[in-house]
Amino acid sequence: MAKPIFKHAVNEARGEARLIIDGVELVLAAEMGRLSAVSSRLQCKSLNDLFMRLSGVEAAATLAGIELLTVKGNALEAITKIKLKHFPACAAAFSTILAHHFDGDEGNVEAVGETA
Numbered sequence: 001m002a003k004p005i006f007k008h009a010v011n012e013a014r015g016e017a018r019l020i021i022d023g024v025e026l027v028l029a030a031e032m033g034r035l036s037a038v039s040s041r042l043q044c045k046s047l048n049d050l051f052m053r054l055s056g057v058e059a060a061a062t063l064a065g066i067e068l069l070t071v072k073g074n075a076l077e078a079i080t081k082i083k084l085k086h087f088p089a090c091a092a093a094f095s096t097i098l099a100h101h102f103d104g105d106e107g108n109v110e111a112v113g114e115t116a
Contacts, residue, residue, distance in 0.1 A: 008072040015100025016071065019093040022081035026066065026073035030097040037068045054094040057087040065094055 008027045010016045019026045035050065041064045044050040053061035066082070067075050082090075 015097050017093040017096040019066070019078075019089060021066075021078040021086045021089070022083070024074060024078040024081055026070045026075060026078055028065070028069040028093050028097050029071045030069060030101060031071075034069050038064050041068070051098055054098065055091055057091045057094075062087060062090050062094075066090065069094075069097065 006018065007025050008018070010018050010027050014029060016027050016029045019028055038044075038054070038061070039047075039050045042050065042053060042061055044053065054065050063079055063082070066079055070078075
C-alpha cells in the first residue's frame, strides 16, 4: 500500500501533529504563545482546564484550537468544513501536541532550528 502524500511536513520532535478535516490538511503545534491565546479565549482557569477542554473536544475549544494552534495550512477553511465526525481526529491531534509538553522530552533542538 502506498504512503499518502502530504502537503506539509510535520516536525514531531517539535511536538507538531497533522490534522485533516474534509481534505484540508493542517499541522498543529502547542507553542506556549498559542496555548496562551486559546486559554485566554476560552477563559480557562488552569492548564488542566485547557487540556480537558481541548482533549474533550468541546465545540468552542475545538474551533479555537484549530484556529490558534495551526502552524501550517488553512485553519479557517478547515473550520468552515468541520463536522462532528471530525472531532475524534481533533481530540487525537490536540492530545498529541499537548502530550509533548508533559512527557518530559526536551525535544530535538536541531530539528526545531531546521523548521524555523
